[in-house]
Amino acid sequence: DAKTTQPNSMESNEEEPVHLPCNHSTISGTDYIHWYRQLPSQGPEYVIHGLTSNVNNRMASLAIAEDRKSSTLILHRATLRDAAVYYCILRPYAGNNRKLIWGLGTSLAVNP
Amino acid sequence: NAGVTQTPKFRVLKTGQSMTLLCAQDMNHEYMYWYRQDPGMGLRLIHYSVGEGTTAKGEVPDGYNVSRLKKQNFLLGLESAAPSQTSVYFCASSYSGLAGGPTRSNEQFFGPGTRLTVL
Numbered sequence: 765d766a767k768t769t770q771p772n773s774m775e776s777n778e779e780e781p782v783h784l785p786c787n788h789s790t791i792s793g794t795d796y797i798h799w800y801r802q803l804p805s806q807g808p809e810y811v812i813h814g815l816t817s818n819v820n821n822r823m824a825s826l827a828i829a830e831d832r833k834s835s836t837l838i839l840h841r842a843t844l845r846d847a848a849v850y851y852c853i854l855r856p857y858a859g860n861n862r863k864l865i866w867g868l869g870t871s872l873a874v875n876p
Numbered sequence: 877n878a879g880v881t882q883t884p885k886f887r888v889l890k891t892g893q894s895m896t897l898l899c900a901q902d903m904n905h906e907y908m909y910w911y912r913q914d915p916g917m918g919l920r921l922i923h924y925s926v927g928e929g930t931t932a933k934g935e936v937p938d939g940y941n942v943s944r945l946k947k948q949n950f951l952l953g954l955e956s957a958a959p960s961q962t963s964v965y966f967c968a969s970s971y972s973g974l975a976g977g978p979t980r981s982n983e984q985f986f987g988p989g990t991r992l993t994v995l
Contacts, residue, residue, distance in 0.1 A: 798983070807880075807966045807986030808919070851918075855982070866911075866918035 768852045773871040776842045784837040784870055786852030791832050795854040799826065799837050802869070803848045811837065811850070847874045878902055880987035882967050888993045889957045897952040897990050899967030907970045908950040909934070909984065910942060912963040919966065925950055957994045965990045 769787040776782040788797065799811040812819055812826045814835070819826040825838040839846055851869040883898040899908065910922040921934030923942040931942045939961060941953045950969075954961060968984040 800984075805989075807968070807989050808984075809986065810983035813983070864921075866920070868916070868918055 767865055768854060768867055770850070770852055770867060770870045772868065773873070775873045775875065776839075777875050778844060779841050782839040782842045782846070782872065782874075784839070784850050784852075784872065785834065786836070787834045788852070788854055789833045791854055792856070795856055797826065797828060797832075797835050798853045798855050798864075799824070800851045800853065801846075801848040802851070803845075808851065813855075842872075842874045844874050844876060847872055880967055880969055880985050882965075882987035882990050884990060885988065886991050888995065889954075890995050891958060893957050894953070894955050895957065895992075896954075897965055897967075897992075899950045899952070899969075899987060900948055901950075901967075901969040901985070902948060903969060903985065904947070905969035905971055905985070906947075908944065909968045909970075910940070910950065910952045911966045911968065912936065912961075913966060913989075914963050922952065922965075957992075959994045961992065962994045963992060965992060 796813055796815050798813040800808040801811050802808040812821055812824050814826045814828050816828060818828060827836045849869040849871050851866055853864050855864055880901045889895055906927050909924040911919045912922055913919050920936045922936055922940050923931055923934050925931045925944040928944055928947040931944055943951045950967060966989050967987040970982055970984045
């Protein structure tokens with residue numbers, strides 16, 4: 765199963781953009797790239813996902829490299845509430861949520 | 877619409893005691909999952925269910941049993957608790973695991989977690 769690599773921690777200032785990187789060099793052609801985040805003392809929550817094209821939603825944007833070996837989650841204006849652990853995960857097209865590999869993610873600190 | 881709820885939120889057990897964790901979802905999801913989360917490790921799948929009356933083993937099933945008698949409920953049981961089972965347990969649910977393309981995320985919805993300590 766393909767794995768992802770993320771920095772352990774990152775820091776940002778409030779109202780500034782944040783770019784959270786993820787490397788997934790062993791991604792297969794049918795793997796979807798998913799991002800979840802986990803706020804302190806809560807369960808993870810879905811943020812965004814994509815396959816090949818860049819994606820935008822109300823929470824964030826996802827930029828996917830042309831070779832799909834890396835991606836970047838973009839928070840356009842960080843708020844204090846965005847302080848969380850962000851997980852980058854690959855999900856096989858077959859839809860096997862049961863085969864998701866959850867790493868340690870990136871712990872994002874947001875300074876006021 | 878409560879989403880995914882877990883009962884209890886906290887529990888302390890002595891070694892050898894048994895308990896059941898209850899997960900309930902009101903989104904009519906087919907798939908349900910139980911994870912554990914330990915410091916320094918990512919979420920690990922214990923058991924999962926693809927529908928009412930069905931269960932399957934995940935990555936770390938030993939010491940746990942599960943049941944899915946009703947579509948909306950997924951129970952996790954510890955028959956004889958051990959200190960190694962001290963952890964935070966998360967339940968999750970999702971639509972069918974089959975990907976529906978980029979417009980359907982098949983995202984998992986997680987509960988708030990149960991913090992279990994086994995002494």
